[in-house]
Amino acid sequence: MSPSDRANPSPPPPARAAVVLLSGGLDSATTLAIARSQGYASHAIAFDYGQRHRHELEAARRVADHLDAASFRVFPLNIGIFGGSALTDPAIEVPKDRDEGSKGADIPVTYVPARNLVFLSIALGLAEVIGAHDLFIGVNEIDYSGYPDCRPEFIASFQQTANLATRAGVEQNGFTIHTPLIGMSKDEIVAEGTRLGVDYGLTHSCYDPVVRGAEAFACGRCDSCHLRRAGFRKAGVPDPTRYAP
Amino acid sequence: MSPSDRANPSPPPPARAAVVLLSGGLDSATTLAIARSQGYASHAIAFDYGQRHRHELEAARRVADHLDAASFRVFPLNIGIFGGSALTDPAIEVPKDRDEGSKGADIPVTYVPARNLVFLSIALGLAEVIGAHDLFIGVNEIDYSGYPDCRPEFIASFQQTANLATRAGVEQNGFTIHTPLIGMSKDEIVAEGTRLGVDYGLTHSCYDPVVRGAEAFACGRCDSCHLRRAGFRKAGVPDPTRYAP
Numbered sequence: 001m002s003p004s005d006r007a008n009p010s011p012p013p014p015a016r017a018a019v020v021l022l023s024g025g026l027d028s029a030t031t032l033a034i035a036r037s038q039g040y041a042s043h044a045i046a047f048d049y050g051q052r053h054r055h056e057l058e059a060a061r062r063v064a065d066h067l068d069a070a071s072f073r074v075f076p077l078n079i080g081i082f083g084g085s086a087l088t089d090p091a092i093e094v095p096k097d098r099d100e101g102s103k104g105a106d107i108p109v110t111y112v113p114a115r116n117l118v119f120l121s122i123a124l125g126l127a128e129v130i131g132a133h134d135l136f137i138g139v140n141e142i143d144y145s146g147y148p149d150c151r152p153e154f155i156a157s158f159q160q161t162a163n164l165a166t167r168a169g170v171e172q173n174g175f176t177i178h179t180p181l182i183g184m185s186k187d188e189i190v191a192e193g194t195r196l197g198v199d200y201g202l203t204h205s206c207y208d209p210v211v212r213g214a215e216a217f218a219c220g221r222c223d224s225c226h227l228r229r230a231g232f233r234k235a236g237v238p239d240p241t242r243y244a245p
Numbered sequence: 246m247s248p249s250d251r252a253n254p255s256p257p258p259p260a261r262a263a264v265v266l267l268s269g270g271l272d273s274a275t276t277l278a279i280a281r282s283q284g285y286a287s288h289a290i291a292f293d294y295g296q297r298h299r300h301e302l303e304a305a306r307r308v309a310d311h312l313d314a315a316s317f318r319v320f321p322l323n324i325g326i327f328g329g330s331a332l333t334d335p336a337i338e339v340p341k342d343r344d345e346g347s348k349g350a351d352i353p354v355t356y357v358p359a360r361n362l363v364f365l366s367i368a369l370g371l372a373e374v375i376g377a378h379d380l381f382i383g384v385n386e387i388d389y390s391g392y393p394d395c396r397p398e399f400i401a402s403f404q405q406t407a408n409l410a411t412r413a414g415v416e417q418n419g420f421t422i423h424t425p426l427i428g429m430s431k432d433e434i435v436a437e438g439t440r441l442g443v444d445y446g447l448t449h450s451c452y453d454p455v456v457r458g459a460e461a462f463a464c465g466r467c468d469s470c471h472l473r474r475a476g477f478r479k480a481g482v483p484d485p486t487r488y489a490p
Contacts, residue, residue: 075323076321076323077322078320078321113369113370113371113373113374113411113412114366114367114369114370114373114407114410114411115370116410117366117369117370117406117407117410117411118363118366118367118370121359121362121363121366122359122363124358124359124362125358125359125360125362125363126358128358128359129358148409148410148411148412148414148415149409149410149411151409153409154406154409154410157402157405157406157409158406158410160402160406161362161399161402161403161405161406162359162362164393164394164396164398164399164402165359165361165362165393165394165399165403166358166359166362166393166394167358167393169393170393
């Protein structure tokens with residue numbers, strides 16, 4: 001027992017519970033670190049939605065463990081049976097080395113129909129059951145690749161809907177959807193996560209990883225790899241990503 | 246070829262596609278019949294969310310076939326792993342013969358966390374992929390058993406969120422959530438469905454059916470059975486429900 005333990009014999013109050021959406025990528029890992037830094041007991045939920053590559057879910061589990069999540073769940077969700085996205089439909093190619101000017105001009109084929117709405121809705125169900133009033137999601141509108149469900153107006157509308165949809169929203173104080181990354185650029189996210197001790201070597205961002213034996217390397221060429229690499233460079237933080245040779 | 250075919254040699258325009266949430270119950274069967282009567286090609290979706298009894302899903306399939314759905318899907322959704330509802334958690338008893346006065350006063354334990362929000366979100370993903378702009382859901386606020394996600398303010402908020410969440414919402418004309426039963430009492434629903442040719446003997450409403458061999462009978466005592474029976478009585482329509490002897 002240390003001297004400070006003697007001075008404070010009573011246990012600390014229990015942490016408030018939060019549900020954190022975790023994908024295994026850089027953004028959601030940073031979001032989990034931020035929730036932890038704000039004192040939440042973070043219940044992480046990842047979605048198995050028919051991704052082409054399983055490395056994302058393995059990364060999510062590693063990150064949850066690394067950042068002291070109170071629990072970690074993988075929710076199976078076969079949204080892939082609808083097709084229509086390059087991330088789940090092998091018939092659609094992941095775009096490579098896209099012209100900078102074309103980003104934001106249209107919504108890329110890597111868009112998964114209604115993804116964040118579905119994920120947030122299920123996370124809300126979990127929150128209601130475990131008595132959490134706070135949800136964290138790592139969307140941001142700066143480097144958002146043109147996804148409509150990463151915009152603050154979507155999040156605000158979802159929060160309102162969530163509070164109309166649920167018993168906890170109606171009877172109690174309702175839900176808050178936290179988007180701590182919403183206004184941050186990728187390099188600011190990297191800098192903040194580094195300050196909070198995130199080991200980004202555990203995370204996985206690539207849309208189209210190159211598998212060599214049991215190892216998965218980032219392709220270095222998809223939109224996500226380009227954004228991530230530029231983020232480390234601008235933040236002046238060494239990039240721990242293992243790119244395909 | 247009939248004389249009328251000669252007079253109109255060109256095929257009719259293709260029906261507009263809609264997604265209809267189908268549970269196998271009386272309300273959603275009527276909703277599907279209404280969508281059909283409005284000329285929609287109706288793609289029915291049912292959810293396998295860990296219901297105690299599978300008869301609901303079998304009823305949904307029968308109803309989809311009976312009412313000429315353009316397609317029928319069962320989406321597996323293990324929301325039951327969260328627990329917290331009498332409909333999915335065997336540890337919670339389904340309430341029987343509740344005092345009329347207690348209805349609406351509080352939200353019953355048959356409430357499934359965030360259910361309609363989750364169901365509508367997934368139905369929206371399907372709609373976006375198949376190019377439908379219309380969703381039908383059989384909620385109503387009269388006989389709604391106190392569920393917050395059956396109220397018109399929830400539906401209006403969801404529609405707004407849906408149009409912010411999706412590519413089709415942002416780029417095209419957006420989505421409309423149709424709730425044709427919203428202001429109808431149970432007997433009005435029964436009367437309308439009967440007018441549209443619904444065979445309610447195919448539907449299943451009971452929260453807690455009694456299984457005898459391969460047959461499932463309605464318990465006749467849960468909230469849902471009470472509402473349904475009263476609906477047929479008030480509508481003056483013979484009740485085809487098979488109650489437990």
